[in-house]
Amino acid sequence: xxxxIWYALLGRIDAKAFPFVRAWDNPTxxxxxxxxxxALVVIGALALAALLTWKRWWRPLFRDWLTSLDHKKIGxxxxxxxxxxxxxxxxxxxxxxxxxxxxxxxPGIVAPEHFAQLFSTHGTIMIFxxxxxxxxxxxxxxxxxxxxxxxxxxxxxxxxxxxxxxGGAGLVMISLAVGEFSTGGWSGYPPFTETAFQxxxxxxxxxxAITLSSLGTTLSGLNFAAxxxxxxxxxxxxxxxxxxxxxxxxxxxxxxxxMPPLTLATxxxxxxxxxxxxxxxxxxxxxxxxxxxxxxxxxxxxxxILILPAFGVYSEVIxxxxxxxxxGYTSLVVATMVIGVLSFTVWLHHFFTMGQSAxxxxxxxxxxxTIAVPTGVxxxxxxxTMFRGEVRFTAPMLFSLAFILTFVLGGLSGILLAIPPIDYxxxxxxxxxxxxHNMLIPGLLYGMIAGYMFWFPKAFGFRLSxxxxxxxFVCWVAGFYLxxxxxxxxxxxxxxxxxxxxxxxxxRPWLLAAIVGALLLLGGLVSLFVxxxxxxxxxxxxxxxxxxxxxxxxxxxxxxAPPPEYxxxxxxxxxxxxxxxxxxxxxxxxxxxxxxxxIRVPRNSWVGPLVGLTGTAxxxxxxxxxxxxxxxxxxxxxxxVIARSFVRDTHRIIPAAEVAAADRRWxxxxxxxxxxxxxxxxxxxxxxxxxxxxxxxxx
Amino acid sequence: xxxxxxxxxxxxxxxxxxxxxxEAETGLYGFWIFLMSDAILFALLFAIYGTQLAATxxxxxxxxxxxxxxxxxxxxxxxxxxxxxxxxxxxxxxxRGRTGLVTMLCLTLGLxxxxxxxxxSDFATMVSDGATLDRSGFLSAFFALVPTHGLHVTAGCVWIxxxxxxxxxxxxxxxVKLNLLKLGLFWHFLDIIWIAIFSVVYLQGxxx
Numbered sequence: 001x002x003x004x005i006w007y008a009l010l011g012r013i014d015a016k017a018f019p020f021v022r023a024w025d026n027p028t029x030x031x032x033x034x035x036x037x038x039a040l041v042v043i044g045a046l047a048l049a050a051l052l053t054w055k056r057w058w059r060p061l062f063r064d065w066l067t068s069l070d071h072k073k074i075g076x077x078x079x080x081x082x083x084x085x086x087x088x089x090x091x092x093x094x095x096x097x098x099x100x101x102x103x104x105x106x107p108g109i110v111a112p113e114h115f116a117q118l119f120s121t122h123g124t125i126m127i128f129x130x131x132x133x134x135x136x137x138x139x140x141x142x143x144x145x146x147x148x149x150x151x152x153x154x155x156x157x158x159x160x161x162x163x164x165x166x167g168g169a170g171l172v173m174i175s176l177a178v179g180e181f182s183t184g185g186w187s188g189y190p191p192f193t194e195t196a197f198q199x200x201x202x203x204x205x206x207x208x209a210i211t212l213s214s215l216g217t218t219l220s221g222l223n224f225a226a227x228x229x230x231x232x233x234x235x236x237x238x239x240x241x242x243x244x245x246x247x248x249x250x251x252x253x254x255x256x257x258x259m260p261p262l263t264l265a266t267x268x269x270x271x272x273x274x275x276x277x278x279x280x281x282x283x284x285x286x287x288x289x290x291x292x293x294x295x296x297x298x299x300x301x302x303x304x305i306l307i308l309p310a311f312g313v314y315s316e317v318i319x320x321x322x323x324x325x326x327x328g329y330t331s332l333v334v335a336t337m338v339i340g341v342l343s344f345t346v347w348l349h350h351f352f353t354m355g356q357s358a359x360x361x362x363x364x365x366x367x368x369x370t371i372a373v374p375t376g377v378x379x380x381x382x383x384x385t386m387f388r389g390e391v392r393f394t395a396p397m398l399f400s401l402a403f404i405l406t407f408v409l410g411g412l413s414g415i416l417l418a419i420p421p422i423d424y425x426x427x428x429x430x431x432x433x434x435x436x437h438n439m440l441i442p443g444l445l446y447g448m449i450a451g452y453m454f455w456f457p458k459a460f461g462f463r464l465s466x467x468x469x470x471x472x473f474v475c476w477v478a479g480f481y482l483x484x485x486x487x488x489x490x491x492x493x494x495x496x497x498x499x500x501x502x503x504x505x506x507x508r509p510w511l512l513a514a515i516v517g518a519l520l521l522l523g524g525l526v527s528l529f530v531x532x533x534x535x536x537x538x539x540x541x542x543x544x545x546x547x548x549x550x551x552x553x554x555x556x557x558x559x560x561a562p563p564p565e566y567x568x569x570x571x572x573x574x575x576x577x578x579x580x581x582x583x584x585x586x587x588x589x590x591x592x593x594x595x596x597x598x599i600r601v602p603r604n605s606w607v608g609p610l611v612g613l614t615g616t617a618x619x620x621x622x623x624x625x626x627x628x629x630x631x632x633x634x635x636x637x638x639x640x641v642i643a644r645s646f647v648r649d650t651h652r653i654i655p656a657a658e659v660a661a662a663d664r665r666w667x668x669x670x671x672x673x674x675x676x677x678x679x680x681x682x683x684x685x686x687x688x689x690x691x692x693x694x695x696x697x698x699x
Numbered sequence: 700x701x702x703x704x705x706x707x708x709x710x711x712x713x714x715x716x717x718x719x720x721x722e723a724e725t726g727l728y729g730f731w732i733f734l735m736s737d738a739i740l741f742a743l744l745f746a747i748y749g750t751q752l753a754a755t756x757x758x759x760x761x762x763x764x765x766x767x768x769x770x771x772x773x774x775x776x777x778x779x780x781x782x783x784x785x786x787x788x789x790x791x792x793x794x795r796g797r798t799g800l801v802t803m804l805c806l807t808l809g810l811x812x813x814x815x816x817x818x819x820s821d822f823a824t825m826v827s828d829g830a831t832l833d834r835s836g837f838l839s840a841f842f843a844l845v846p847t848h849g850l851h852v853t854a855g856c857v858w859i860x861x862x863x864x865x866x867x868x869x870x871x872x873x874x875v876k877l878n879l880l881k882l883g884l885f886w887h888f889l890d891i892i893w894i895a896i897f898s899v900v901y902l903q904g905x906x907x
Contacts, residue, residue, distance in 0.1 A: 153725045218736055226729040256732060260739040268747075268843065276833035277843070278756075279747070285754025285836025290747055297743075642861055645878070646868060 011626035012201060017179045030111035033095070038177040067604040069155035070565055071140050074162050076459060078137025079452065081162075082130050085169055089125040090525050092118050097483070097518040101511040103501045115500040116183030117202070121172060123186025124206060127302070128213045129169040131440070134448040135309040136165070136220050139248040142455060143224065145556035145563065146245045148233025148572045153226035155602045156644070157219050163612025164216035170616055171209040171623070175202075179623070182206035185498065187299065188269065190280035190291050195273050201623050203273065207266045208619035214262045221255025224248055233555075235574035239333070242554040242578075243326060246333050247312030250340040251305050257344070258301035265294040274622075292354065296347035304343040306440065308336060310447020311378060314400045317454050318382050320552040321397040322389025323678060323693040325578055328381040335374035335381075342371050352423045361420040368418035372411060379404060390678055390693050394550075395469030396450040402477045403442040403450075410438030413488065431491025434484045441480050449476070449528070457549045457688070461561045462539040466682045468531030475524030483517025486510035544688030546590075546670050551678060551690035553581040558589060560666045561688055566599045566654060569663035584692055590670035596660040600651045610640045723877050730881045734888050737851075741892050744844040745899060754836030761837075761904030764830045766821070770901035773817045774893065777852075780810035781890045788883050791876060801866060804859055807886070811856045818849050841900065848896055851889050858882050 015021045023035035052058050065073055095110065096118050102108040110118065144152055152158050175181045182202040184193040188210075193203040228249045232241070241249075269291065271277040278286040319326045326332065348356065348364040382404060391397070413435045417423050426432060449472070457463045487495075490510050495502065502511075535542065547561035555572055556563075558580040570593055576582055583589040618633025620626070675691035676683075752761070787803035790796075822842075825831075832842035862882060865875050 153729055157729075222729055222732045222736065225732055226725055230725040230728055256736050257739060260736055261743055264740055264743050271839070271843065277839040278833065278836045279839050279843075283756075284758075284834065285751065285756040286839075287750060287754065287836060290750060294743065294747075645861060646865065648869065648874065 007625075008628070009626070011621070011624035013178065013624050013626075017201075019177065028111065029109045030114045033110065034114060034176075041173050041177045062609075063604065066609050067159075067606050069151070069159050069602040069605055069608075071144050071152045071155065071158060072459065072563065072565075072567075074158050075137045075139075075141030077162055078133045078140060078165070081166055081169055082134035082137060082448075085125050085129040085133070085172075087525060088173075089122050089130055090522055092122040092125075094515075094518045094522050096122065097511075097515040099500065100502060101508070101515040104505055104508045104511070105503055106501075108501065110500070112500040113180075113183060116185075116498070117181045119498050120182045120185050120188075120202075120206065121175075124182075124209070125169075125172060126440075127186060127306075128210060129165070129172060131306050131444050131448075132213065132217060133165055133169075135251070135306065135444070136161075136217070138313070138448065138451045138455070139224055139251070139309060140220075141459060142451075142556055143245050143248045144227060144231070145458075145559070145567055146242045146554050147228060147231065147236050148555050148568060148574065149227065149231040150567050150571075150599070151231075151602065152223050153231055154223050156605055156607060156650075157223050159605065159608030160611050161216040161220040161223065163608045164212045164219075164615055167612040167616035167619070168209040168212035168216070171205060171212065171619055174620065175205040175209075179205065187295055188266075189295075190269060190272070190288055191282050191286070193269060193273075194281055196281070203269075204623040207270050207273070208622055211263060211266050211270075212615055212619055214259050214266070217255055218259040218263070221252045221259065224252035225256060228252065233568075233572050233574060235579075239330070240574055240577050240579070243315035243329065243332055243336075244309070244312035244554075247308040247315075247336055250336050251308045254301045254305045254308075254340055254343065258298045258305065260298075261294045262298035262302075265291055265298065268294075270622075289354065292351050293347070296350040297344075299350060300347040301343045303439070304339055307443040307447075308339065310403075310444050310451075311336065313447045313451035313454065314382060314403060315385075316552070316554070317396045317400050317450050318385050320454070320550045321392045321394055321400075322386045323551060324385055324389040325553065325581075326381070327384035327387070328377075329577065331377055332381050335377045338374040339371060342367065342374070346371065349418060349423070352420045353427045358420070365418050365420050369415060372415060375411065379408060392678060392681070394453075394682060395464075395466060395473055396454040398470065398473045399446040399450040399453075399476075402473070403446045406438065406442040406446075406477070406480065410435060410442065413438060426491055428496055429491035430487040430495050430497050433497050434487035434491055437480075437484050437487075441476075441484075446476065454550070455556075456535075457542075457544045458547065458556060458561045458563070460539075461545055462535065462542040463544060463549060463682070463686065464535045465531050465538070468527055468534055472524050472527035472531060475520050475527055479517045479520030479522075479524055481517065483514050483521060486514045486517075541684040542686075544686055546666070546673055546688035548584075548589075548690045549681060549686050549688050551584075551681070551693060553578040555580055558583075564659075564662055566601055566659070569596060569659050570594070584690065590667050592667060593663070594660070596656040596663065598656050599654045599659055601654060603650055603652050605644070605650075607640055607644045611637055614640065723873070726877055727880060727884075730884055734884060737888070738892075741844075741847070741895075744840075744847060745895065748840040748844045748900070751836045751840035754840075756835035756837070758834035758838055759825075759828060759830040761900075764825050764828065765901050765904040766824075767901055767905045769817060769821050770897055773814055773821075774897050776810050776814045776817065777890055777893050780807045780814065781887055783807045783810060784883055784886045788879070791871065791879060794871075797866065797871065800871065801863065804863060804866075808856055808859045808863075811852055811859070815849060815852055815856070818845070822846070845896060845900065848889065848892050851885075851892070855882070855886055855889060858885070 019031070019034040019038040023031040052061060065077060068074070096115065099108045099110045099115055099118075140152070140158065144150070172181070179201045182188060182193060182205060183198065184203060184206070188203065188206055191197060193206070228241070228245060238246075268277070268279045272279050272281060272286075278284040280286050280288050280291045282288075315326055315332060345367045346364055348360065349368045352361050352364075382400075393401075413431070417426070417432065417435055453464050453469055487510075490507055491497075493504075493507070495504070495507055544561050547559055547563070548557040549561075550557070555574070558572065559568060572579070580589060614633045614636035616633070618630050618637065621629030621631075621633055670689055673687045673689045674685070675689045676686045677691045678693050680686060681690075783803050783806040787800050787807065790799035790803060830838055832838050859882065862875070862879060865878065869875055
């Protein structure tokens with residue numbers, strides 16, 4: 001009887017659900033590592049709560065951040081989330097590298113089940129809770145500023161997206177302290193993730209974390225597309241948008257079309273697991289290929305959802321730090337959209353070996369290679385942008401250069417993999433692991449880091465330390481080559497991916513090189529945190545209040561740093577590409593302006609945090625079969641949304657006088673500040689007012 | 700960004716009371732995008748249904764289980780509910796006061812609930828025949844596709860109730876009009892999906 005009450009109240013949770021109990025019962029190194037990770041989550045959460053209480057930051061946290069609908073703050077919160085999750089997933093990567101380097105004809109330190117959880121959480125986090133929040137955060141912050149808008153189209157929806165994504169990330173973190181995670185990899189292929197093989201909570205954690213995040217991402221995509229199509233300032237034609245906004249648009253469109261297959265794949269897998277459906281089971285007419293097709297119908301466009309915003313960042317960074325307009329703007333736009341279209345035609349190359357005919361494989365192989373064409377166009381455009389420019393090797397620029405070289409290498413191994421016979425040879429080896437890290441580390445992470453360093457002064461009003469930026473650069477690039485080039489060799493030598501133990505002594509030197517590389521990458525992450533700490537400490541000398549530290553060209557640089565809540569005191573009028581640069585050349589960028597009007601901004605709202613909380617509660621209840629919690633969470637979520645639809649007082653007015661005073665103060669400061677030439681832009685002389693580099697001779 | 704003042708079909712909300720310029724346009728546009736995403740979800744469910752048609756695994760198949768008569772009645776009910784929603788939109792467009800609008804919305808709600816009742820009784824018949832969702836891949840696909848539409852209709856019915864409450868609370872203000880326009884899109888969208896279900900599932904299953 002008491003067991004039944006227990007089950008009704010707490011579902012499947014029992015003492016064994018806690019890694020501390022498991023480690024107490026069975027104190028192996030592997031269990032202790034698990035318990036330590038769980039303890040980190042618990043202690044981290046308690047320490048954070050204590051800090052917030054001690055500093056009396058709870059109220060400001062909610063008032064200024066969590067309930068804010070300002071796209072800039074939401075963007076920053078996304079990037080903070082990405083940073084936290086990056087830290088965890090990178091530590092997991094180091095642990096996996098350590099295991100493999102130790103486990104040549106030896107047990108190593110991590111048990112097989114534990115190792116499988118590590119590669120599953122590493123992949124899941126890196127894609128859904130590091131990469132996606134990072135790029136969503138950058139888009140959120142930058143795009144409205146670039147297109148001359150005061151906010152995104154749907155500010156409340158934006159907050160809901162953030163909180164759903166954060167809820168998913170929270171679920172993955174909770175799985176460290178309560179229960180276990182899936183052992184089915186980031187792609188969660190059934191039938192292995194079905195109840196027949198994994199009856200525990202692992203795959204359920206995976207399913208609901210992904211579902212929360214994919215719903216959030218679909219809504220983000222919708223929001224960004226509506227923002228870019230409907231909220232551009234007067235004169236900002238599509239072909240006058242900065243390239244980052246173009247790539248954001250393409251990514252948004254891909255999100256709208258590519259996230260539903262993922263939502264459906266995880267939903268159907270959940271139906272199999274919870275209600276006994278037979279979509280992907282081995283028996284009674286289930287068909288695993290349906291899952292594989294659904295997953296990669298999402299999965300391949302996802303690659304471009306990840307990479308395109310980074311391409312946008314490189315376009316902005318290379319143009320700014322070469323003091324030149326972007327070479328081949330139109331071709332870059334066309335190439336972006338072509339990549340977007342082609343991304344839906346190649347999903348089958350993720351499973352060449354799964355039994356379709358050679359003709360089908362050939363068609364998809366050729367389609368895959370075609371993507372190299374628009375990508376190649378982009379590479380040449382960036383090189384031509386630098387050609388005869390005033391190139392400065394700042395940290396974001398260095399990341400961009402490392403990207404160009406490294407990404408081309410990864411692309412070459414991609415061409416190899418696009419040939420089905422070769423894919424048959426190296427399928428499921430670490431050659432593939434090397435390839436996609438070779439695409440995603442330069443093609444996503446370097447871009448995100450470059451974007452973070454490039455726009456940081458805009459967001460916070462002071463520059464980041466160049467010195468630590470360069471140290472981070474060295475670590476991230478050297479670390480990448482050391483960690484992943486050996487995997488190409490090992491993959492060609494036949495080492496299968498996701499191996500917990502190895503039996504070939506000849507692999508060891510390469511694995512040792514790889515662990516050194518992984519440690520260097522960890523050093524890169526630490527350098528980023530040191531850079532942040534040093535820069536916050538020295539912020540007084542490095543302020544750039546006027547807002548244009550890099551002599552850049554698009555509208556986000558035409559406002560103060562940090563920008564006011566309403567972005568633009570006056571909505572800009574645009575009549576060409578790079579309109580802000582054109583104004584700077586004519587010394588009109590900071591001219592007196594007016595007349596000012598009242599500005600309407602959205603009030604803060606608790607709806608986002610409440611939706612995130614109820615959604616996560618529902619998911620947690622589903623994971624552990626705590627049905628009352630699941631029902632309560634689901635009902636609560638909709639109750640919040642419906643209640644919100646009855647709220648009419650959703651905006652507040654910032655009076656024109658206040659806007660005018662702030663704007664005039666800033667314009668006066670711009671006239672009083674000394675313009676800094678490019679040679680001095682990384683010194684304390686840089687106050688955010690750029691001395692125009694002599695532009696090219698007019699034709 | 701420029702263009703004529705009539706911003707979308709039927710209703711011109713661009714310069715009504717408390718909306719930001721362009722807010723109505725952006726809101727409706729965003730809802731169209733949502734429907735597009737939802738349409739992809741249904742397209743994939745249809746694709747899965749297609750691949751699973753033969754996967755009956757010894758359980759009852761389409762010919763044995765589908766009754767064209769019941770599906771036809773459901774189709775008529777749902778199409779009629781689209782008509783009544785259209786009449787509600789017209790009542791709103793020409794400012795014919797609250798009564799017409801509320802009557803038509805209530806009629807639509809009634810038809811929606813009737814549709815759900817017929818559909819549920821269909822499902823109950825299938826289940827009593829032993830055609831349950833855990834019997835085969837085919838039945839799994841059926842019970843994913845058709846009830847997903849049913850759940851959408853349920854959400855639509857809840858939404859109508861919410862809108863009736865909003866009309867009671869606020870009258871027919873710009874925001875209520877905007878929400879009703881979105882609800883209308885949603886309702887007609889579900890009709891289109893149902894026509895596809897009727898053709899692909901029921902017609903194909905009983906005639907093919």
